[in-house]
Amino acid sequence: MPWQQYVADVLMEIDPETGRLAYTEFGLTVPRQSGKSTFVLAKATHRCEAKKFYGARQSVVYTAQTRKDARKKFEEDFAGVFEESKRFRARVDPRWGNGNEHIRFPNQSRFGIEASTEKAGHGPVLDEAYIDEAFAQMDGRLEQAFRPSMITRANRLLGWISTAGWRDGSPYLESKREKGIAAVEADTGFGLAYFEWSAPEGCDPADEEVWLDCMPAVGYTIDLAAIRDEYEAMDLWDFQRAYLNLWVPKGGEVAAQTVVDITRWGELIGVEEIRPAPVALAVSASPDRKWSTIALAGARRDGGTQLQIIQTGRGTEWVPARLDELRRQWKPVGIAIGTDDPASSLIPDLEKIRPLKNKLLKVSQGDYARACGRYVDGVNAGTIWHSDQPVLNISVGAARWRKTGDSKVIAPPKDATDVSPLKAAALALYALASKKPAEQQPHDTPRRAVIL
Numbered sequence: 001m002p003w004q005q006y007v008a009d010v011l012m013e014i015d016p017e018t019g020r021l022a023y024t025e026f027g028l029t030v031p032r033q034s035g036k037s038t039f040v041l042a043k044a045t046h047r048c049e050a051k052k053f054y055g056a057r058q059s060v061v062y063t064a065q066t067r068k069d070a071r072k073k074f075e076e077d078f079a080g081v082f083e084e085s086k087r088f089r090a091r092v093d094p095r096w097g098n099g100n101e102h103i104r105f106p107n108q109s110r111f112g113i114e115a116s117t118e119k120a121g122h123g124p125v126l127d128e129a130y131i132d133e134a135f136a137q138m139d140g141r142l143e144q145a146f147r148p149s150m151i152t153r154a155n156r157l158l159g160w161i162s163t164a165g166w167r168d169g170s171p172y173l174e175s176k177r178e179k180g181i182a183a184v185e186a187d188t189g190f191g192l193a194y195f196e197w198s199a200p201e202g203c204d205p206a207d208e209e210v211w212l213d214c215m216p217a218v219g220y221t222i223d224l225a226a227i228r229d230e231y232e233a234m235d236l237w238d239f240q241r242a243y244l245n246l247w248v249p250k251g252g253e254v255a256a257q258t259v260v261d262i263t264r265w266g267e268l269i270g271v272e273e274i275r276p277a278p279v280a281l282a283v284s285a286s287p288d289r290k291w292s293t294i295a296l297a298g299a300r301r302d303g304g305t306q307l308q309i310i311q312t313g314r315g316t317e318w319v320p321a322r323l324d325e326l327r328r329q330w331k332p333v334g335i336a337i338g339t340d341d342p343a344s345s346l347i348p349d350l351e352k353i354r355p356l357k358n359k360l361l362k363v364s365q366g367d368y369a370r371a372c373g374r375y376v377d378g379v380n381a382g383t384i385w386h387s388d389q390p391v392l393n394i395s396v397g398a399a400r401w402r403k404t405g406d407s408k409v410i411a412p413p414k415d416a417t418d419v420s421p422l423k424a425a426a427l428a429l430y431a432l433a434s435k436k437p438a439e440q441q442p443h444d445t446p447r448r449a450v451i452l
Contacts, residue, residue: 003030003216004039007195011043011157015190021155026193027180028161029173032242034197034217036161037077040130044078045088047128047157048109054155058109060128061146065136070113071101073132078111079103126150128157135165137172164198164245174247198245205240206231206403214244236413259372259399259410259422260379268379269388276306280435281326282336282427284420285316285343287412292316292343293391294323295424296330297432304383305432307425309392320349324356334361334435336427338368343420361431369407371430375422378429395422 013022030036044060051058062078064070079094082103093104102112114129126149131142143158150156165173180194199205199214211227212218218227231239237248276298285292294310311322323335337343337350339362351357363371378384386392399419402411410426412419 001035001217001220003195003197004035004042007039008043010193010195013189021157022190023193024156024191025158026160026195027176028159028195029164029177029245030195030197031215031217031245032163033222034215035221036132037073040132040159040161041078041081043159044111044128044130048105048107048111051107051109054127056107056109058127059124060109060111060130061114061126062111062130062132063114063142064132067113069133074101074113124149125153127153127155129159131158131160132162134160134162134173134176135170137170139172140175143172164241164247166241167247167249170247196245199240201246203244204401204403204408205236205244206401207408208403210244258397259401260376260396262397264379264382265386265393265396268382268385270385271306271387272300272302274301276300278333278432279330280334280336280428280431281310281323281330281332282424282431283319283323283343283346284338284341284424284427285346286418286420287342289316289342289345290314291418291420292319293420293424294319294326295392295421295428296332297425297428299432300385304385305378305429307384307386307392307429309389309421309425312391312421316343316346319343319346320353320356323350324353327355327359332359332431334431335359336361336363336371336431338363338365338423338427340365340368341423341427361435363427363430365404365409366407367430368427369404369409371426372408372410374433375410375426375429384429389421392421392425395419 007026007028011021011023011026014020015022028036028039040062044062047054047060048058062070062074064073082088082092082094091106095102095104100112102110104110126146129146129150131137131146143160146158150158160173160176162173177194177196180192180196183192184194197214197216199210203210208224208228211224215222215227218224227243230243234242240246241248279296279298281294281296283292283294291312291314293312296306296308296310298306298308300306310326313319326332327335335350335356337347337360339347344362347360347362350360375384395418398413398417399410399422400413401408410419410423
């Protein structure tokens with residue numbers, strides 16, 4: 001694959017002054033199933049076979065999380081490939097003695113495995129060493145064991161390879177990655193080479209464009225449909241670490257992946273003494289239509305917007321009558337309902353009530369995406385206020401982005417927590433901005449804000 005060829009091309013660069021390899025160490029982090037093992041096998045085989053450059057009797061070692069893991073990888077992904085190859089089957093000699101597993105080449109070069117301990121690498125000299133699944137290393141003891149065995153070799157190469165680790169749980173890889181990024185920025189052309197394919201922090205993990213940008217094996221050994229299946233089946237953090245190569249909290253801890261910053265949302269609690277005017281209403285329902293929510297968005301005198309959940313109730317049957325009652329009470333400039341929302345089934349019933357029909361604003365999926373954007377922009381700018389209602393706070397904390405066409409919308413998380421209160425609030429915000437009152441009369445007397 002192109003990414004593998006690129007890494008190999010860089011690692012095989014020659015220092016014109018010395019005639020030796022320019023790089024003596026490299027780091028590589030890519031998503032799972034990107035072809036790391038294939039790259040290691042090809043690179044190690046080249047080291048063992050290219051005797052005109054390296055010389056005979058090269059010694060290459062590979063280690064993973066445990067010796068058991070390393071042996072399994074060796075049997076299935078390394079020796080197994082040689083066994084299936086007509087070209088190499090007769091040229092290599094796999095040896096399986098316990099504690100001495102290795103593949104011997106005709107020039108007596110040796111490709112073997114080591115345990116992940118301080119004693120690894122002690123003994124004969126090493127020319128090339130791989131620390132695979134480096135996220136599992138708690139410290140640099142394995143690297144410290146390898147380096148002395150490589151110090152006399154002219155074209156030595158140490159590689160640490162991994163998918164992203166856990167925040168505060170993969171100290172060795174975290175430290176090495178920092179050094180790798182610094183080496184890339186310095187761009188000296190020698191010493192340490194670092195390669196990383198990963199998604200940007202804060203990206204939409206459901207966005208296929210993000211997948212295409214960070215998964216170098218997509219289109220070669222992986223197709224997008226398979227990744228979509230993985231996204232639907234896996235825990236969100238596990239998916240991001242495995243396939244987006246992002247560092248995530250260890251042990252399934254919750255991290256900030258909400259639509260808006262929760263801390264920021266908590267700072268926007270406040271209700272004016274005067275009832276907001278004008279106002280708009282909106283309705284949304286949970287995917288199973290077991291719950292419906294009516295929300296209000298109103299203009300504040302300070303120039304901001306007040307969001308409020310008017311009512312949440314079981315089912316949908318109660319919604320038309322309640323909306324008609326609120327229409328008379330609040331005289332909204334519009335009543336919004338999403339055409340793709342589960343509550344859209346209420347549209348025929350709402351249109352039967354003429355005063356409601358005249359106020360009804362049917363919001364397309366594209367306009368709903370804009371409504372979601374307006375909500376996020378308002379929170380970020382500090383112009384949206386709320387009255388600290390638990391039903392709304394819970395949906396704000398649970399909501400996630402979902403890709404739809406070229407846009408993204410607020411949607412329920414994988415655990416199906418109902419976020420219809422937030423969806424209704426976003427729709428009400430959109431209706432308030434879209435509909436202008438025919439005539440807005442100032443309050444004759446101050447009215448106390450009504451918090452329901």
